[in-house]
Structure formats: C-alpha cells, structure tokens
Amino acid sequence: MGALAIQRWGCIFAILCLIFEPEINVNGADEKELEKSLPSEFKDALGPGAVVLNNIWNANSIRYARNSENETTIIYSGPYTKGWMGIGLSKTGGMIGSSAMIGWTGEGGGKNMIKQYSLQGYVPAKVIANKGELQLTKVAPTSIIIKGTLYMAFQLKFPSNNMKQKVIFAVSPDSPIGDILAVHKDITMKEIDFSKGDVDSSASIRKAAHGAIAFTGWIVLIPVGILFPVYFKQYDPLWFHVHKLVQITGYILAFITVLLGLRVSADLHIDWGFHKFIGITVLFLGTLQVLAIWARPAKDSPSRLYWNKYHHGVGYTATILALLNFLMGVKLGNAGIVLKIVFVVWFIGLNIFVFFVVPRIARRTQVVTDQPPVFTPGSS
Structure with a gap:
C-alpha cells in the first residue's frame, strides 16, 4: 500500500x-501591423491570395504566396522570448544536408537576425552560417518581433520548380553566440505542397x-x-x-x-x-x-x-x-x-x-x- x-x-x-507549466500567451500582430512593419517586397504573403497554415507546428504558422516569376514569399512566425527558431528544406527529410533560415534576436533586446545555414552535422561546428542551397532572391531576408512573436520573412525559388518540399522546423531556447547556434531543443519534419497548401506530416x-x-x-x-x-x-x-x-x-x-x-x-x-x-x-x-x-x-x-x-x-x-x-x-x-x-x-x-x-x-x-x-x- x-x-x-x-x-x-x-x-x-x-x-x-x-x-x-508556464505558457507563453501570444496574440501576435494583425495583417495591418505586419504590412507596416515588413518591407513592401513581402506584402504578397499578407494579401488575399496568400496561403496561411496556422499552427503548422506547435503555435508556429506560415504565410506564403507565389508570384509570376516563380518566386515564393514566405513569412514564418512563432512565439518567441529568446533562443532561435528555424525553417529549412531537406532533400531526405532529415537534418543532415538540409539548408535552413534561422532567426533570433540579440541578448537584451539586441538586433534582430536572420541567416541561412548549411546543416552538415549535429555539432555546432557542422552548422555553417551564410551557407546553404536555398535559392534566395535579391530581396534581403528580414526578421521582426511584434507582441512576443518572431516573424521571419524571405523569398526563394524552389529547386527545379518543385513546389512539394520536405520542410524541417526546429527551435532552441538558447541564444546563438555570434553565428554559432546552440543545439535545438525540438525538431520536426512536414511535407508541404506549396502549390496547394497541402501538408503531410508523417513524423x-x-x-x-x-x-x-x-x-x-x-x-x-x-x-x-x-x-x-x-x-x-x-x-x-x-x-x-x-x-x-x-x-x-x-x-x-x-x-x-x-x-x-x-x-x-x-x-x-x-x-x-x-x-x-x-x-x-x-x-x-x-x-x-x-x-x-x-x-x-x-x-x-x-x-x-x-x-x-x-x-x-x-x-x-x-x-x-x-x-x-x-x-x-x-x-x-x-x-x-x-x-x-x-x-x-x-x-x-x-x-x-x-x-x-x-x-x-x-x-x-x-x-x-x-x-x-x-x-x-x-x-x-
């Protein structure tokens, strides 16, 4: 007994x-606030023709739109207090060999950062900043924080016009030191057809x-x-x-x-x-x-x-x-x-x-x- x-x-x-358990209560920004805060090049992902995938992973969401030049504008967002969050494309569905956009803000409310990384291994030395195979356009990626939500905006062309992609998502509560990322706390993979907005998430x-x-x-x-x-x-x-x-x-x-x-x-x-x-x-x-x-x-x-x-x-x-x-x-x-x-x-x-x-x-x-x-x- x-x-x-x-x-x-x-x-x-x-x-x-x-x-x-402490929960982050985040309302985020509405469309008008985002239009005012983001450069005009990203407004396609905020218009009526944009696809919105809410809560695609945890409380994170994706907005995206494709233009006549086969360029896709993506705005990835999620609750944020510190650390980093990332979204990337993977040929195999795994981390190794994938390329990702990572966003964070500096310690003590410093500068908002967003960079492409080439993920060649599980240790920080194998996660290389300013490298990768994402075909970014000439529009500079940007990240902003509004009401406790981090927004990462960037444009890219999908390889070989293949809109069905294996997308990895990752997050870490530990802030980067310089360009060196701390190991992620959680990671998942979903297959997204960006031409339809369909999501397959076997994992x-x-x-x-x-x-x-x-x-x-x-x-x-x-x-x-x-x-x-x-x-x-x-x-x-x-x-x-x-x-x-x-x-x-x-x-x-x-x-x-x-x-x-x-x-x-x-x-x-x-x-x-x-x-x-x-x-x-x-x-x-x-x-x-x-x-x-x-x-x-x-x-x-x-x-x-x-x-x-x-x-x-x-x-x-x-x-x-x-x-x-x-x-x-x-x-x-x-x-x-x-x-x-x-x-x-x-x-x-x-x-x-x-x-x-x-x-x-x-x-x-x-x-x-x-x-x-x-x-x-x-x-x-």
Whole structure:
C-alpha cells in the first residue's frame, strides 16, 4: 500500500506540473501591423491570395504566396522570448544536408537576425552560417518581433520548380553566440505542397501516436490493472484473469510505444536521451513482469512470498517510472493542451475512484460476505 501511496503522490505531482507549466500567451500582430512593419517586397504573403497554415507546428504558422516569376514569399512566425527558431528544406527529410533560415534576436533586446545555414552535422561546428542551397532572391531576408512573436520573412525559388518540399522546423531556447547556434531543443519534419497548401506530416503523426499509445498503455491500463489484486481479491479467480489480461495488453501497447519512439527519433534525428533510456528500462521491467507470470509459484509454495515481493516491487517501480517518463515526454514533445487536459481529468477520476468508490465497494462486499446463510421453508 505504501507503493500505491507513492504512485498517487506522483500522480498529484504530475498534475500540478502540467497545470502550472508556464505558457507563453501570444496574440501576435494583425495583417495591418505586419504590412507596416515588413518591407513592401513581402506584402504578397499578407494579401488575399496568400496561403496561411496556422499552427503548422506547435503555435508556429506560415504565410506564403507565389508570384509570376516563380518566386515564393514566405513569412514564418512563432512565439518567441529568446533562443532561435528555424525553417529549412531537406532533400531526405532529415537534418543532415538540409539548408535552413534561422532567426533570433540579440541578448537584451539586441538586433534582430536572420541567416541561412548549411546543416552538415549535429555539432555546432557542422552548422555553417551564410551557407546553404536555398535559392534566395535579391530581396534581403528580414526578421521582426511584434507582441512576443518572431516573424521571419524571405523569398526563394524552389529547386527545379518543385513546389512539394520536405520542410524541417526546429527551435532552441538558447541564444546563438555570434553565428554559432546552440543545439535545438525540438525538431520536426512536414511535407508541404506549396502549390496547394497541402501538408503531410508523417513524423508528427507518429509522434502524436507515440504519446497517445503511451498514455493508453502505461497511464490508463497498467494503473487500472494494479487495482484488481489490491482491491478485488475477493472475486477469486476473476480478479487474477482480469489483472493478467489488462497488464499484458498494457505491455503490448508499451512495446508499440517504444518502437514508435525509436522511429520518431530516427525520423527527426533526435536522441531523446534520458527519456529514451527510461522508456527502454520500463519496457525491460515490463518484460520481466510478463515472464514472471509463468514462474508464479503455487499459493502454498514457500517461495510464493518472495515471488510476491519481487512482482510487486518491479511492478510499482515500472509504473512510477512510466508515469514520470510520460510527463517528461509531454514536456519534450511540446504536447498540446488536449493531451494535458485528458491526462489531468483521467488522474483526477482515477484518484476519486480509488479514494471514494473502491472503499464503498469493499464495505458492501464485506457486509455481504459476513451475512449468515438465509434458510427458507422447505430448503435443505
């Protein structure tokens, strides 16, 4: 029961972290403000013929328009306090070999900057300023900040008139030192058809699926499965079969979660570090739990007590680590408000069930169990 108490306190801690996570509330500029602030060469992307892709990644958006000379004006924008944000084109969908426009502002409200970079490696020395394969026009790129939003405006011609491009997006909370960029915090890739405004985001879909399946497996099914041996042993052997079915289903989803996470890591060329390590560790512990089913001693076996201690210890450890790792994933993946609300509502509901509903069920079961047998006339 002490382990369950720790788990519940972990849930409360997770909820508080999500509720009180600082959010950037940004309204940004309206079209008229942008027209006044940006050079006239970029106004095509603000007119009625422009395509607007809102919230294309996190809270970031793209406006763009193509002129008669096959030049595309792009305005990329997003919430900004410090660090840098970038948008680039990739031949393969990965970071290596791509070229990107990076925007930032100097420390202490300094000069707004925007430069093209050639991304030749994962270390800062391989990210080369003022180089790249983006076919920029003679119009100088510009960046401005209005109402807490950074706007990056530039014009380019797509290579070989191919309007369907693999576009990478990246952001870092750390400001560049000179021209040297700090390592990005988050990165994704979307395929955009600039001739139609269509967006295909296979990597983002897999990333969302990774979070949703992790939530279903480790945050819903596994905790629910734990309730049966703790509170419903009076329904023997039903509790055991339900517990086994729910936990194995949760384990299968956890396995899929790890596979999706590894695929997302490869797609986005990000090593999620500690989050990845804990995820694999939790899957390993879950595997031990599943294998332990077939090593379960009989009830009257002397080794049953030690098996129970092992099973409970590994199970609670895996569950608590999974909860904390899910919270870490929410932070790292910049999960949307929907997942956060679902997470909070679920854990509030789970704790209400454990604290208020389960005790009533237990009391009713005890009352029924303690009742003497009722004999009716004619019974034997």
